[in-house]
Amino acid sequence: MQQFKTLKDLPEQDYFTGGSSACAGCGPSMGLKLALKVLGPETIIVNASGCMTLLPLYPNTPLKASWIHNAIENASSTAAGARHGLDMLGNKDMNVVVYAGDGATYDIGLASLSAVAAKNERIIYICYNNQSFGNTGFQWSTATPYGSETKTTPRGKNNPTGTTAVNKDMVKIMGAHRVYAATASLAYPVDFLNKLSRAKERDGFSYIELLGACTAGWNYDPRLTIRISKLAVRCGMWPMYEIENGILTLNKDFSELKPIDEFLKLQGRYRALPQDGVDRLQVLINEHWAELKEYNGQRYV
Amino acid sequence: MKQTLVTGNEAAAWGARLVRPNYIPTFPITPQTECIETLARWSADGELPGTYFDRMESEHSVMSAAVGAAAVGARVFTASSSQGLLLMHEVLYIAAGMRLPIVMATISRGLSAPVTLWSDHNDFLDQRDSGWLMFHAENNQEVLDMMLQAYRIAEDPRVLLPAMVNMDGYVLSFTDEPITIPSPEMVEEFLPEYNPDHTIAKGRPVTVGPPVLDEYTIFRAQNHVAARNALEVMEEVMDDFDRIFDRRYHLVDEFMLDDAELVLVTQGSMSTTAKAAIMEMREEEGIKVGLLRLRVIRPWPAKAIAEALKGAKAVAVIDRNLAPGRGGIMFPEIVETLYHLDRRPLVSSFVVGLGGNPQTEHKVKEITRKLIDDLETGRPRVEWNDL
Incomplete structure (x- = not known):
């Protein structure tokens, strides 16, 4: 298994080259660029409709690997078909990797993802979570955190909170499928690539959820993508952990979380969240963090 | 070659077995279920070498998986019916647009509401603008024969479109009729291996299903031309079918x-x-x-x-x-x-x-x-x- 210790170990070769149509500072694009360093050119990226669907635009593509875009809700099933097609034709050594947003993962594609994970198909599923339906202009998904404003959960006289639902605990749900499930952050690329490297060697399904900071939707300065990705981890909004065979391992432990306000204040989507909303979000984060600390090293699901 | 009594569902399963598919994604629905159960049994008994029999959680996923497998050059079979066919509807257009020659047996059943299990053709005809080639059989022999022909026509480089072979639910799907099952050697002569050059392969990275701008009309026109080409290809294929199997079909x-x-x-x-x-x-x-x-x-x-x-x-x-x-x-x-x-x-x-x-x-x-x-x-x- 390929192991990386520092940033200097990252492969120089790039399979995501120039000509991408993504925003400056786009987190999900950075994630795919990093992932392809480990996955290499004999990889089929199965994409669910979303921002990343616009990376290739006929007749151009910034990618030096294969790509299938089917629709939004069926990337997992498409990947399963590609996996078995390759296996039956004697191409077992090619990688099949889903790269799908949170709307396509948590919401419309959940049934197909769950079935393919339950069957433990040899697929790596990377969910780039920008906490919204991003490509349509930032609408609510079940990955949107409490208190975030979106275009379909706008703040108003009758609802100062914006998003009142609490986001789904997707990593736990995937962990309960008895597959490898992990979170990752662009602020910790070595950790992300090691997790991918591990997933690549597994004879079964792996789920990696990468926080895909979204400069347009979250409404922040594109220079801040990595800082925000780091603050998300330090503030407990995006804890770094993995679940394998139901056992939880916390990858980044802190004696104390930074207050969530440090993460919120850099982003327009939280700008007008009233203090009681911030307090409530802090409680939710503390509860989740305490749960992870309690089960660290033990059976979690 | 052997004479035997089979249902329409079994005739479709025999068709699938004889074309040696690489992948069969499935989901049960009345009156189609017997077709995939037959294939599941054969697969479990080792009678479908080279085929992976898969079970999905919905018909939408069945067609999505079919697209995934066909996009890497696999020969694919599946079957559906009624509400299931409608659930696939979105992906049927995608399969045709990607020029993937998937073949599907459809077993016609009326649509809800109210619920009926019995046959009419609304489910099948609802797909008539999807870009698929569409055949409708009269009896169980024709179900099997059309399956073989459908693969040959669909995979022809002048066509490269998916195809569905329809039979009426119950009246054919569950009725035994005497049919002739051709030998694997005859089918191999009629239908060679599928070796596409437009799909993903090792050392040949391909982008499948990207967005386009002004070229959209060109791609749609190509679908239309391919479908029109199929008429000529069909006549050739039916001649060849007659030569090998001694049964004559026309448009x-x-x-x-x-x-x-x-x-x-x-x-x-x-x-x-x-x-x-x-x-x-x-x-x-x-x-x-x-x-x-x-x-x-x-x-x-x-x-x-x-x-x-x-x-x-x-x-x-x-x-x-x-x-x-x-x-x-x-x-x-x-x-x-x-x-x-x-x-x-x-x-x-x-x-x-x-x-x-x-x-x-x-x-x-x-x-x-x-x-x-x-x-x-x-x-x-x-x-x-x-x-």
């Missing part, structure tokens, strides 16, 4: 049309009943009636249909389907096809047999008599025969 099925003044236009299993009624009417009453069965629905074999109907005085289009607010779905297609003839027959429309309402010889005779009346009054009718 349309003509029955007693040589001197026919009245013609019934039908689809699917009711054609057999209608043919029996026609023979009786000719023998007992001397009525010059014949039948034209539509066996290729897409692409539309307009020339063959117009040619077959050009001598008729009156035509009854018998639709086992309904477009509410419009009427029978095939009726306007036939009228449009005959519009340019020098001498146009009178064309009446009959909607029959919805939700499995049985189509008896008696009803066929009734329609024929109404057609004689129409010829006398000179006015065509639009009618529901079952109400």
